[in-house]
Amino acid sequence: MERDEDKFRREIGSRLRLTRKALFALDAAPRWQKEFAASIGLVESTYNQIESGKQILTPPQAVRIYERYGISLNWLYAGSIHELPWMLVSAIEAERQKPPE
Numbered sequence: 890m891e892r893d894e895d896k897f898r899r900e901i902g903s904r905l906r907l908t909r910k911a912l913f914a915l916d917a918a919p920r921w922q923k924e925f926a927a928s929i930g931l932v933e934s935t936y937n938q939i940e941s942g943k944q945i946l947t948p949p950q951a952v953r954i955y956e957r958y959g960i961s962l963n964w965l966y967a968g969s970i971h972e973l974p975w976m977l978v979s980a981i982e983a984e985r986q987k988p989p990e
Contacts, residue, residue: 899942901965906940908960911980918958929953 909925912918919925926936930953938944951962961972970978 902940902942
């Protein structure tokens with residue numbers, strides 16, 4: 890049976906991946922993990938671990954995403970879209986509809 894912590898990390902990673910891809914679709918962020926990671930002060934390997942759900946997104950890391958891209962911590966940690974711009978919500982929904990890569 891899956892532990893709650895593992896599920897939480899994977900959900901955060903999934904939202905982060907959706908957000909990165911949606912921001913790219915809006916021409917608001919780099920497409921690749923390496924460039925996105927650098928834009929928030931992380932190395933690619935650390936970012937990859939977070940996006941894949943193997944490592945937790947820490948509050949300081951989440952704050953850097955907020956400061957750089959305006960992405961609410963409520964979205965990253967709890968999945969609440971209410972504080973996101975509607976264009977980003979639309980782009981995230983479009984990303985959700987795409988088949989997995």
